[in-house]
Amino acid sequence: MNANAAEAVASPTPEYVLEVSRVIKTFPGVKALDEVSFDIKPGEVHALVGENGAGKSTLMKVLAGNYKPDGGTIRHMGEPVRHNNPLEAKERGILLIHQELSLVPELSVAENIYLGSMPLKSFGRVDWRALNEQTNRVLEDMHCGFRASDIVGDLSIAKQQMVEIARADAFHCNVVIFDEPTASLTDQEKEALFETIRKLKARGVGIVYISHKMSEIFEITDRITVLRDGKTQGTMNTAETNADDVTHRMIGRSLDSYFERAESSPGEELLKVEGLTIKGLIEDISFDIRAGEVVGMYGLVGAGRSEVAETIFGIRKPDAGTIFWRGQPQQITSPHAAMKLGIGLVPEDRKGQGLVLGMGGRDNTTLPLVNELNVFGFMQRGRETALFDHYKKQLQIRTTGPKQPVVNLSGGNQQKFVIAKWLATKPKLLILDEPTRGIDVGSKSEIHKLIARLAEEGLAVLVISSEMPEIMGVSQRILTMADGRLTGNFDHEDVTEDKLLNAASPRE
Structure with missing residues (x-):
């Protein structure tokens, strides 16, 4: 455990481990966060829910140091903070477990978990024995079923997700943010995760839990905050609300x-x-x-x-x-x-297999039709744009235009472009x-x-x-x-x- 995180855990427990007050974050043409307020108590699991594009990921990246807010204040353990990068946030005790894997496949499990924070001996040498022993204790505590020395690239996607989650337990953070953590987990692995969350909660750690699965929200959380269009729609005690009420707040309709x-x-x-x-x-x-x-x-x-x-x-x-x-x-x-x-196939991994993330929605939509739309070496932009406009309207895709890179769209809109791509081929x-x-x-x-x-x-x-x-x-x-x-x-x-x-x- 790093010194700052240890000091934060040892300090007198404040009323809130994290407070967000009227935070604003703007991107070109989009106000992603519009005076959002949100707080986390020690030892609670607080759900953050909303449609794709509601601002959840942006808020989490602000908290984790990936983005700097354009306005508002953030207090951590009672003190105002402004993180310049994720390392600063982690050193304070705030850790974001990403939905998308952020691992180095060629390195071991131990190296991935403690990357940037490995135990050292004299002259800056890595203490491999201590590293592996520390890692194996964490993995055994979480019932992961693999070892510190295993190479991450040799593990299944589900087990790689467990490596991500093990970081939270390894660093003894006081705020842990889980972004769709069960997306690639089996039921057994999900229960192991929930047990880990309960252990973190018992230690006084504040948990932010982001999920689209209502069953998980109502099983594991204490409070729920809803975001819609970058604005807070209210915070409720989980035991005092229901899925219909949460859904209505999320989408603004029944x-x-x-x-x-x-x-x-x-x-x-x-x-x-x-x-x-x-x-x-x-x-x-x-x-x-x-x-x-x-x-x-x-x-x-x-x-x-x-x-x-x-x-x-x-x-x-x-x-x-x-x-x-x-x-x-x-x-x-x-x-x-x-x-x-x-035959058309919308794959399970939309980002890795379904889209070219750096390209716009128009080029992704017409990707399977390149040969058909290519005349004497020139793409027929008019036909491409017509196809884009048709499926944008038919599937109600929210995008600023045909050239907006799909990497900047919400998961739901990305998925609609994958579907549009295959519908454009007129499959049977x-x-x-x-x-x-x-x-x-x-x-x-x-x-x-x-x-x-x-x-x-x-x-x-x-x-x-x-x-x-x-x-x-x-x-x-x-x-x-x-x-x-x-x-x-x-x-x-x-x-x-x-x-x-x-x-x-x-x-x-």
Whole structure:
């Protein structure tokens, strides 16, 4: 533990470990924070909720030293502070656990956790023994299941997320900010995280918890503050409010129907897979999907759902099995081959696989159509802009213009551009892998309505999700997977939560 953090923990406990008063942050053309006020008590878990673009991430980056506020005051342990960089904030005892992984894959777990703060011996040499012992104590306390010496790049995404979270426990901070910490975690790993949060809380640490998952908010938090359009919409005791009230404050309206199921009747069989197998990943997968049908695929993290989608889309090569398209066997050896048939894939990792973050919304939307829009070496900007304008309006995408880099957009608007990109190709089958992960409740509802509309227009839609309410709410038929195998096939009229849980549970 660094000296400043240790001194802060040892000092008399103030009423608030962190106070934000009328903070303002402005970017060109956007007032991201408009006199936001917010406070955290010692030993409480305080949820910060709001739609994507509401200002949550901006506020957290101000607190963590990534951004400097343009106005207002911030008090930490009763003293006014103004951090110039994240290192200053961490040295004071404020740590931000990012939603997006900020690890160095080539380094060990221990090196990543203590990067910049490693124990030293004489002449500035790293004390590797102390480093690994300290790290292993933290990992064992969190039941992580990996060791200090493991290379981060060799770990699964879920375990890499646990490395991020271990930093909070390792540095004994007095304010820890968790930004969507369970996005890549299994249920078991989530419970381990919650136990870590409870331990931090018992030590008097103030926790800021950002999540779009209402079940988590009501399970783990003490108070909830809502942001909308960069303004505070109120703070409530968690025990004295409910999800409907929080949602209404977040989006400024009631959700008439959070989920919407397509009313279309399945038409011709478009896709059929028989015996699809990749050794060690998926085994003997067989199912079909028809035009105008929404099929859900449910399972826990690691069940093999994404691998099925990637095989259908030509990213992975199967060891056995056959893919049929409109009754004819196909050799789909690349995404280009899948696109020629009329298949689109919205991947689970929108930033790593779905978008070119430095490009604008227009160029991302038309990326799969580069050859079609290229005439004698020149892009047809008029057609590109027309496509951008069409999908911006249809999907209600909030952006300042066609050239605004998508990296600067909210998660919900980024996801809409990924969907727009594939809709622009006029697909017959659209595969959506975790289509609403990490986006707000309002954007989720819009995407659910879009799924229903696409099916009613004749598209086949395969929705892969680990959120049971979503799968049950939008699907006409549900497939379940566990341990790389297909374990169930249910019509929505006959399915129950118990049936889905039982079918998706790993077998011993």
